[in-house]
Every structure is written in C-alpha cells, then in structure tokens.
Amino acid sequence: MSSAVTTHDVKRDAKGNFVIGVKNPYLHYSEWDWADDPDGLKYYLELIYDRYHLPVMVVENGLGATDKVQADNSIHDPYRINYIKEHIQAMDQAIADGVDLIGYTSWGCIDLVSAGTGQMSKRYGFIYVDRDxxxxGTLKRLPKDSFYWYKKVIASNGQDLAVK
Known part of the structure; x- marks a missing residue:
C-alpha cells in the first residue's frame, strides 16, 4: 500500500503495515485503514526495476476483510476479487512497461490469525476457516467465491480475470 504525507496539521489516520500517514482522498481504504492502491504497486514496481534492473517478484499481496458465511455455506467476497483483479491488472501494465516481473503470490490461501491485529475476524484467504x-470454532474450511475465481486466474496464467 502507499502512504501520503502533508505539511498540514492533521490526524495521522492511515494505519497500514508499519506505515502511518494521512489518508489519500483519491484511494479507497479497508475497515483497518489500509489503502487500496494498485496504481501505487505499478509505480513502485517500475521504480524498483528502473533502479536495480533485476527481476522482481510480488509476495504477500491481499486484502483483510470481514467475510460472512451465508445460510448455504457460501461466502461472497467480491471486494477481495476486485482487489486482487486490480492489482493483477496493475502488474500486467508494469510488465507491458518493461518490468521483469517473474512472480506473484497472494497472502495466505486460507484464513489465519492476523499478525498485525491478532484477529481471526480479519480474513485474508480464499478459504474460510471456522474460527473466531x-x-x-470447528476449523471447518469453506471455499469463498474468490477461491473459484482465483483458481480460474491461475489456470489461465492471469489471462482470464472475468468475474462470473
């Protein structure tokens, strides 16, 4: 995620991973105040590649969100699909601009305890884990909509980003 700074006397309200700054009014923020900034990812990939001329790999990209299990045990997480989709598109643009991007991994494929907040309710994965x-909880696993979408993305090597 990116961070913004200002000379104005304002509350520091963007709280991402080891980053404290002010919220950028042009970005969307999660309920944990993490900025959703795929353009920032593209910019940073291009900056790093231009500086070092070495292959780059994106690791641990994803979205923490509150997911709800429906009565039929489905979990609809279009926000996660959109987040990952926009970041894959940004990486594709960086590659088109000449970045030697050799790999990408999302955050954990299953829900886990957040290292930043200690919460299980801040869910990251494509697979829901029944734990509070x-x-x-039972530790039962349930695939989310994002699981089926990402499975298709992987099978197409990132070419099929369509959502149902």
Missing part, C-alpha cells in the same frame, strides 16, 4: 477471535 476467541479461538472457538
């Missing part, structure tokens, strides 16, 4: 913030 108090450590209660």
């Amino acid at each position: 913030d108090q450590g209660q």
Whole structure:
C-alpha cells in the first residue's frame, strides 16, 4: 500500500503495515485503514526495476476483510476479487512497461490469525476457516467465491480475470 504525507496539521489516520500517514482522498481504504492502491504497486514496481534492473517478484499481496458465511455455506467476497483483479491488472501494465516481473503470490490461501491485529475476524484467504477471535470454532474450511475465481486466474496464467 502507499502512504501520503502533508505539511498540514492533521490526524495521522492511515494505519497500514508499519506505515502511518494521512489518508489519500483519491484511494479507497479497508475497515483497518489500509489503502487500496494498485496504481501505487505499478509505480513502485517500475521504480524498483528502473533502479536495480533485476527481476522482481510480488509476495504477500491481499486484502483483510470481514467475510460472512451465508445460510448455504457460501461466502461472497467480491471486494477481495476486485482487489486482487486490480492489482493483477496493475502488474500486467508494469510488465507491458518493461518490468521483469517473474512472480506473484497472494497472502495466505486460507484464513489465519492476523499478525498485525491478532484477529481471526480479519480474513485474508480464499478459504474460510471456522474460527473466531476467541479461538472457538470447528476449523471447518469453506471455499469463498474468490477461491473459484482465483483458481480460474491461475489456470489461465492471469489471462482470464472475468468475474462470473
């Protein structure tokens, strides 16, 4: 994620991973105040590649969100699909601009305890794990809509980003 700074006297309200700054009014933020900035990813990939002329790999890209299990055990997470889709498109643009991007991995494929907040309710994965913030639950796994979408993305080597 990117961060913004200002000379104005404002509250520091963007709280991403080890980053504290002000919210950029042109970006969307998660409920944990992480900026959604695929253009920032493209910019940074181009900056790093231009500086070092070495192959680049994006690791641990993803979105923490509150997912809800429906009565039929489905989990609809279009926000996660959109987030990953926009970042894949940004990486594709960076490649078209000459960046030697050799790989990409999302955050954990299954929900896990957030290292930043200690919450299980801040879910990252394509597979839902039945566990709550108090450590209660069956540990049953349920694939989210993003699981089926990402499976198709992987099978097409990132070429098929269509959402149902």
